[in-house]
Amino acid sequence: MQPEDNTDNIARIARSFVDARRDGTTLADYPGDMPGGLADAYAVQDAAIKLSPDAISGWKVGRINPPLGEIDRLAGPIFADHVFVADGGALAMPVFADGFAAAEAEFLLRIAATPDPDKTSYSMAEAVALIDAVHIGIEIASSPFPGINDHGPTVTISDFGNNNGLIVGPAIAEWRDTDLNHWPVELWIDGDRAGAATAAAMLDGPFGAARFLFELMAQRGIALAAGQWISTGAVTGVHPVSPGNRVEARFDGRLSVECTIKAR
DSSP: OOOOOHHHHHHHHHHHHHHHHHHTOOOSSOSSSOOSSHHHHHHHHHHHHHHOOSOEEEEEEEEEEEEETTEEEEEEEEEGGGEEEOOSSOEEEEEOTTSEEEEEEEEEEEEOSOOOTTOOOOOHHHHHHTEEEEEEEEEEEEESSTTTTSSOHHHHHHTGGGEEEEEEEEEOTTGGGSOGGGOOEEEEETTEEEEEEOGGGSTTHHHHHHHHHHHHHHHHTOOOOTTOEEEOOOSSOOEEOOTTOEEEEEETTTEEEEEEEEEO
C-alpha cells in the first residue's frame, strides 16, 4: 500500500475536526497521521478555517511547554459564535462532554488596528500600541478528541488550538498604567480554588502573547482585524471541567467573571 499523500492527510484531519465540531460528535482516535511539525499543524488549521463558515472574532494563544525548538507559544482561531460578553450572570458554556474540556482564566486584549501584513518582528512597545482595551475573561478549551493535549502542540494546533469558547468579562480601567503581570489571579470550580498565579510566570506576559500573534499571523499570511480579541494564555493553568461545574475567575481580588459548563 502506498503511504497517504500529506496533502490528503491534512485535508482529512481538517474535515474530520470540522465535522465533529459541527455535529457534536467525539473522535475516539486522532483522524489521520499526527502532524510532524508546526508547518503541518498550521496547514491543518488553515484547511479547517477554510471549511468553517463562521467569521473569526479572535485568536487564542497558548503556551508550548517545553518549547518546540525556539517556539514557545501556539495559536488558534476563536469563531464569532463562540464569543460571549458577560452580562453579570453565569453564562452556560458548552463543551464536548466525552472529549476534552477545561476552563482557563485569561487576560483578553482587543486589537485596535490591522497590523502591517509585511511586518514580521515587533517590539513589546509596538505590540502594546496595537491594543486598545484589556478585559478579564475565561477561555473554554474543548475538543471532540479526548487526547488533544496528550500528543504535543502540533495536535493541539490542528484542532483550532483546542478553543471552544471565550467569555469577555469586565474591562480593566487604566490598563496602560497598570502592571498586569503582578495581579493575583484565581480560578474557582464549584466553590473550590483550582489554581492561583500571576501572569509574571507566563513568559513575557499577556502583551508578549500579542507580540507573538502579530508576528505569527504575518508569517502565515493571515490578516488580523480591529476589534478581534486575543486570549493571551492560561494564567493559573488548564483546569479540567465537566458539565454542571460552575467556574469563576477572579482578578486582583476585585474583578470577576463566571460561567457554568454544559454538554455540547
